[in-house]
Amino acid sequence: MTDSPKTQTPTDGQTVGMAQGINKEKRDAAAALANEEVLISTKPEEMKVETPAKKAVKSTIKHLLLIIASLVMIYPLLWMVVSSLRPNELIFREAGILLTTFHFDNYISGWNALSHPFHHFLLNSFIVVFGSILANLVSCSMAAYAFARLDFRFKIPAFALMLMSIMLPVHVVIIPQYILFSNFGWVNTFLPLIVPKILATDAFFIFLMVQFIRGIPKDLDEAARVDGAGHIRIFVQIILPLMTPALATTTIFTFMWTWNDFFSQLIYLTSPDNYTVPLALAAFIDSTGESNWGGMFAMSIISILPLFIIFLVGQRFLIKGMVTTGIK
């Protein structure tokens, strides 16, 4: 069991070669060769032969399982969508997701439940999100170009510090940051949420982009260098256009994280005038309590709609981004 796969590989390779001429003796010999532990419960022949019917049953069971799991996963979301279209008193009685009446009032009452109409908070959120995206794209791609392509002093320690900062909890810097920004008079503005990103503090994206740039053939920028192009031209005209998938991934993740971010917005944005969507929803709970669930659900749906659209449009980049930073 504890055999590392490495030690098994050569024997396994051999087995495959032999097995191609489906010959029982050879197969048995190979099996003996490859496996000293005789823990095998079923005979090899029975393992291999699987009737189409049996296969079909197995695949049906699997799909059934997956469909049930999907339903369980998605049910709360569907139910929230449906409940947002039901009158308040029905929300606590109706567990089903079949809509009998179409009740749009929740969206109207929710939209106007707070001191500002809901589009005010949506607009605030969009300002913070777009500022963050722009800041991340510029600052992180510059840093990534330096780390991936340039040769300069302190590069290795800087890179190591950058990687470590990815894992640093925000709590250990938030208090002095707060003091700093409040001395600048920035509390209750969007600046504390955007300025750190201009300074490339979202190191995760630097790492993502470094990984991507490393995959771009070096010949391209070396050729440009021979032709007399400087770093700025190489960066802007060669590297940036080629790294659009990484930029797309950064855009999507920044959108998602900033849109969902609650902690720092809660700390820095104090007046309802500057509330973003998450803060508005939190205020909604506080002000209307449990009395207007319909309106709260309606605004919750509105608040995750942009995420859902991003998900539909950018799923490809999302998954790619997770995989390239996660593993090889």
Added chain:
Amino acid sequence: MSAVAELGKLRKQAKSQKGKRRYKDNLAGHLFLLPWTVGFFAITLIPMTATLYLAFTNYNLLQSPEWIGMDNLSRMVSDSRLHNSLEVTFTYVFVGVPLQLVVSLAVAMLLDRGMRGLAFYRSVFYLPSMLGSSVAIAVLWRQIFGHSGLINQLLAMVGIEGRGWVSSPDTALSTLIILHVWTFGAPMVIFLAGLRQIPDMYYEAASIDGAGKIKQFATITIPLLTPIIFFNLIMQLIGAFQNFTQAYIVSGGSGGPADSTLFYTLYLYQQGFGRFDMGYAAAMAWLLVIIIAALTAINFFLAKYWVHYDD
């Protein structure tokens, strides 16, 4: 390569590059890196050091910090709410993270390469992890597990009388753990990619050798997947320790009922930004870093015994 593996590589590189030499793009390199360098010092390193200093002071934002030595530390030792918040957080992390990883691996195993509906399933399972940290989902959770919420309506259909899951101290934390497990899509996607990298040849050879599915899972899938399990474990641990939004929303900012969802970060927030007891919050922040660093270090140490790297 993950960030984790990358750090190990750097150490080797640094060793091989000792001694003086000319750097080809010294000026350009530093200029391109300038925003990061400024940010690293101004937004990360100096604040981190300042937090360390504040941890030994009494500071409320209005008066200047007053040095009180080890007082915050001894206060932490005797603060029972703090101990409780640690217990809540550790329970959440040590139950929620393994559970989520097991579910994500199990589902990833079910999703065969090229199977019908793969893209659909993957999307459905991934969607919750994208929405999971939003306030909207926390709002939904509060209703679902409320006294007359969705869960109890469903239970009533089969004749079981539920209770207010969120409002009862015994079960409030469990609802948040369920929320964590519900967002298993992100590690699942990473597992899927890892599973795709295991050559089919290994499984073919093993099944010819007569190894059953379970044995194949234990001797091929798991060992070859250990680097990815390790990566997911580290990332999820670090993330789960910092969870804040859901506990805040579900408990209305209090960490209740009876402090049963008082996550460490929520308590830190209450101390620092509710009571403006910044010195104590700073001490708590450093304890959080130490705990996360220690756990990560322990994991790296243990990794030697169970994680297989090919290179």
